[in-house]
Amino acid sequence: xxxxxxxxxxxxxxxxxxxxxxxxxxxxxxxxxxxxxxxxxxxxxxxxxxxxxxxxxxxxxxxxxxxxxxxxxxxxxxxxxxxxxxxxxxxxxxxxxxxxxxxxxxxxxxxxxxxxxxxxxxxxxxxxxxxxxxxxxxxxxxxxxxxxxxxxxxxxxxxxxxxxxxxxxxxxxxxxxxxxxxxxxxxxxxxxxxxxxxxxxxxxxxxxxxxxxxxxxxxxxxxxxxxxxxxxxxxxxxxxxxxxxxxxxxxxxxxxxxxxxxxxxxxxxxxxxxxxxxxxxxxxxxxxxxxxxxxxxxxxxxxxxxxxxxxxxxxxxxxxxxxxxxxxxxxxxxxxxxxxxxxxxxxxxxxxxxxxxxxxxxxxxxxxxxxxxxxxxxxxxxxxxxxxxxxxxxxxxxxxxxxxxxxxxxxxxxxxxxxxxxxxxxxxxxxxxx
Amino acid sequence: xxxxxxxxxxxxxxxxxxxxxxxxxxxxxxxxxxxxxxxxxxxxxxxxxxxxxxxxxxxxxxxxxxxxxxxxxxxxxxxxxxxxxxxxxxxxxxxxxxxxxxxxxxxxxxxxxxxxxxxxxxxxxxxxxxxxxxxxxxxxxxxxxxxxxxxxxxxxxxxx
Numbered sequence: 001x002x003x004x005x006x007x008x009x010x011x012x013x014x015x016x017x018x019x020x021x022x023x024x025x026x027x028x029x030x031x032x033x034x035x036x037x038x039x040x041x042x043x044x045x046x047x048x049x050x051x052x053x054x055x056x057x058x059x060x061x062x063x064x065x066x067x068x069x070x071x072x073x074x075x076x077x078x079x080x081x082x083x084x085x086x087x088x089x090x091x092x093x094x095x096x097x098x099x100x101x102x103x104x105x106x107x108x109x110x111x112x113x114x115x116x117x118x119x120x121x122x123x124x125x126x127x128x129x130x131x132x133x134x135x136x137x138x139x140x141x142x143x144x145x146x147x148x149x150x151x152x153x154x155x156x157x158x159x160x161x162x163x164x165x166x167x168x169x170x171x172x173x174x175x176x177x178x179x180x181x182x183x184x185x186x187x188x189x190x191x192x193x194x195x196x197x198x199x200x201x202x203x204x205x206x207x208x209x210x211x212x213x214x215x216x217x218x219x220x221x222x223x224x225x226x227x228x229x230x231x232x233x234x235x236x237x238x239x240x241x242x243x244x245x246x247x248x249x250x251x252x253x254x255x256x257x258x259x260x261x262x263x264x265x266x267x268x269x270x271x272x273x274x275x276x277x278x279x280x281x282x283x284x285x286x287x288x289x290x291x292x293x294x295x296x297x298x299x300x301x302x303x304x305x306x307x308x309x310x311x312x313x314x315x316x317x318x319x320x321x322x323x324x325x326x327x328x329x330x331x332x333x334x335x336x337x338x339x340x341x342x343x344x345x346x347x348x349x350x351x352x353x354x355x356x357x358x359x360x361x362x363x364x365x366x367x368x369x370x371x372x373x374x375x376x377x378x379x380x381x382x383x384x385x386x387x388x389x390x391x392x393x394x395x396x397x398x399x400x401x402x403x404x405x406x407x408x409x410x411x412x413x414x415x416x417x418x419x420x421x422x423x424x425x426x427x428x429x430x431x432x433x434x
Numbered sequence: 435x436x437x438x439x440x441x442x443x444x445x446x447x448x449x450x451x452x453x454x455x456x457x458x459x460x461x462x463x464x465x466x467x468x469x470x471x472x473x474x475x476x477x478x479x480x481x482x483x484x485x486x487x488x489x490x491x492x493x494x495x496x497x498x499x500x501x502x503x504x505x506x507x508x509x510x511x512x513x514x515x516x517x518x519x520x521x522x523x524x525x526x527x528x529x530x531x532x533x534x535x536x537x538x539x540x541x542x543x544x545x546x547x548x549x550x551x552x553x554x555x556x557x558x559x560x561x562x563x564x565x566x567x568x569x570x571x572x573x574x575x576x577x578x579x580x581x582x583x584x585x586x587x588x589x590x591x592x593x594x
Contacts, residue, residue: 041447041498041552047539048531063528066451066573110457114479125480127473143461150458160458161451161573 071351083345102153113142169333268354270307442475446495451573530556
């Protein structure tokens, strides 16, 4: 049992764009500060792309993140296209939507099954799930669903991680309609398993009411390609104007910056998308999941998990519609060799964990002069610190013991799904008793 | 129950693409591997991890500072075989891209390196410890990885 004044130091948290540590200082049973130190060692991509060809850097920035590499590729490609004045064809848009749907099916399933489900079943890891029974069935569901997401992404992009068919202006290789039709059958085959997952997270009673505003891109069909930037505080602007509302906050103890939206803490991710654009999920999803979609808007941070589960169904349903109407024509990107002057291009998409922005300056000879990028997990950092502080205070006020507080903190951070939210359990807590 | 291959999976300075690929390989191999592998230290799957007496340590990423170097040496001491996984571990690149920056850019990032105790030069694994095998690729080559796992299952007499 601990005294009134103590610190919580949690080393080697989940990989929020890598590694992170958590330090909480408590005095007189009051939380004094929370520091989320992103200690993932910086790899300096913003410097590395300078002077490189604008048509090629999407392959470099792909390596910023192993799980949402195609999100980085897509946002970067969109920024280059907007800068040099290229409008992708309807076919390219359809293929990009499918590729991002494959990504989100795979990524959300990994987070929900492998990282979050053990909390619900009171286990440390899926490795402890028994060899038969409902939990065992859920593991089969997990691998079936991830495999279909992987296959969809691979069919469009060439491979699911660091896609090879992608290009500024379109795709270098067209997918096979026959393969997509087979994948469509598999998508239909996993649909019921995903609805089972939605119900599990709907029934889960974990709760933490948030003070944060919600921010996401919105559009008419819940596509991850976005269009307008919206917030729960009433903002609705073209996505290119993100810089007018998003302010970088330097965090001296962290290798990554934080952000505020209109001077306040905010959240990006599936919960924001469902809160701001949930009425636009696919018609079939809305019809079959009306009870679950009706939960939103919600301020309960654990509903980020429910939102991700609903999104998997939307990804399936919208992909089925796209594949049904798809005719593939051979198309080749048609790019300028030179520009009249330096241009700026801004790309913004919804990555699995939230809004991802790329702001590029391109020289007349089509080389990168500078890049500024804003990743989802950095945008959530300030909200995470403040909500963890609130959670710990609530736990202290309720007289909760150290082990339970530790677990509650981990559960909350997992609900944010920080990038490569690896380590189902990643916190080593050091309790300094005074 | 027969003997299992005791493994650990570790990541350093990288994007963890090979870890994601490993998680995707579980789609096809999880139930088979659960019978043959003891996932002793695999942070992506569990919290109660044990570094001791590993048969094989799979290590992804390059090494950027003293802290990572110490951890890598601890892993080396506690495993019989150490396998470098993916391009950053095997060649240093692309995590070591700042080793190739021009002098102006190196001066620009120097204050950050100092504040966060990062080395001037990022290193690949074999510059620091003995590496028994390598699975190159960005992400790691899946077929070579599966071949390595099968090889160790035989070498450690988990399977015939």
